Amino acid sequence: MLRWIVFIIIYITLGIYTLQAIKAATRYPWVYYAYMVLSLFVIGNFIYQFTMGDEPGRVLSVPKSYAFGLLLAMLTFMSITIVFLFSEDIFRFLTASYHKIFGGTKEFSLPQRRRFLSTIAMGIAALPFSALLYGMVKGKYNFRVLKYNLEFDDLPQSFDGYRITQISDVHSGSFDNREKIEYAIDLINKQKSDVLLFTGDMVNNMAEEMLPWKGLFSTLRAKDGKFSVLGNHDYGDYVSWETEEAKSNNLTDLKNIQKEMGFDLLLNDSRYLQKGDDRIALIGVENWGRGGFKKAGDLKKAVSNIDKDDFKILMSHDPSHWEDQVLKDDYHYHLTLSGHTHGMQFGIEIPGWIKWSPARWRYKYWAGVYEEMGQMINVNRGFGFLGYPGRVGIWPEITVITLKKRSLT
Structure with a gap:
């Protein structure tokens, strides 16, 4: 009081x-x-x-x-x-x-x-x-498609030109305009990417938030499938539950909803994407975040069935995981896909001139593509919004990444 x-x-x-x-x-x-x-x-x-x-x-x-x-x-x-x-x-x-x-x-x-x-x-x-x-x-539904061509020396030849669509931080409990979300889903499908990767935070707190949107998100399409990981909000840690069982059931419900929508949820696990005789490893960890955020991600467990020399794409919700653990790992992770920061939903971005947000005060890698030690990360600015019900300057993002094999000449 x-x-x-x-x-x-x-x-x-x-x-x-x-x-x-x-x-x-x-x-x-x-x-x-x-x-x-x-x-x-x-x-x-x-x-x-x-x-x-x-x-x-x-x-x-x-x-x-x-x-x-x-x-x-x-x-x-x-x-x-x-x-x-x-x-x-x-x-x-x-x-x-x-x-x-x-x-x-x-x-x-x-x-x-x-x-x-x-x-x-x-x-x-x-x-x-x-x-x-x-x-x-208006700003919170001002969806932008950001496209990147990322080159790698050791990309398997069959994957030259392979297209990945990444979305992150849906936060479905915040939505209040179905028409705008329908537009965004259609925009994702129009990219006609080979694979769709979702990097966590499907809901704000509760699995039931996704129920009104389940049918719509089920219409997302990608030739080689849809894969997802969990973000910090997906565990229901930020609300009170009558019992631990109720909290556990909520997470189970969310996992089932993702399955019903056609997503293959990777929980410290991996899959291979195959094209002819070539393959690349897709790895997904549970949330691992610096500070007070949940540290359920287990990188060693996630790559237990992966060869060290495989070309690897890692899905990890929080970019601090990349900075604190992934870059220092014995394995070389060619590309990591993250979200989490939302770019603070506020900032100024003029391509080639300025890129600023208060998010940079907390996260070194807060939006866009970065490269360190021969490894890359893309931090998606988020599909939805949380807290402040809007976006200013940092617009909701649909990322399209085209993998390219670097020419030796």
Whole structure:
């Protein structure tokens, strides 16, 4: 209860301070009242959803995620506005102190500059505020197909030109627009790849989240099959369960759903993809993540039936596994496919110019293709979304990788 009181006091304080900027920038009272109504609605809805709303046992239901998203947008607007106003207040304080100490009658209250700074502050604050709202309405379903040609010296000749479609982090419990998901499924099928690989987090917490989407995802097609691994959210670790048996049954249900959708779920296991006399090894580990994330992945067990000299593709949900264990392993893993980071669902990407997201503060390898020690990883930015119900700059991704045999000439 105390934390709610503290949070409300902080929010109201920020709101009042921001209101001063609005009053300085415009003389229209309806603008003040509109801002006050909106800010009170945002905090009221957030408190309601997280205290008395539906589905109290889930981490974030759809209504909760929207309440969080609106709060995030409002706090961003307030914070940026306050930075400008606070700098002006500091200037006014220092000016007043100077004149008080050294004397003088120069006017230090400059209402015109105050109005100018308030207008600039709100104009700048409106940009991320609008972007966050856009991300909630449009950005989260702004699916992009990213294509890579990856060359390898020892790729079996028959697999030259082999196409892989990778998707990751579906988070089906967050979906709220069937038409958009139908579009994305059709977009995946249009790639006509040889194999489809899903790298974990089918749900947010519970297997039942996938039930409304099971039929749709069953329509995914790939000539050589569909393969999957588990992500950290698939184990149901982030919600409370009445018994351990209920939690275990949830995971069993999710495994069965994946099977019913046509996915071959690799649980620290491997398969061979065959073309003529050539083959490549497909390896899938359970989730292994740095820090507090589940470490169920067992690389040694997963490759127990694989020859050391095989060309290997590894599916591992969390890219920290690649950094901490895979690169140091005795086996050479030519290509690892991961997800997990979502690119933080927020950032700036201009190909050839800039690639930035707060995700880089936690993950060295957070989006796209990287190469270390002659081994490659692709970190998929994610198909779905979690927490903030949107995406800004880091769009939902469908990856298409074409394997190429590097020419020796």
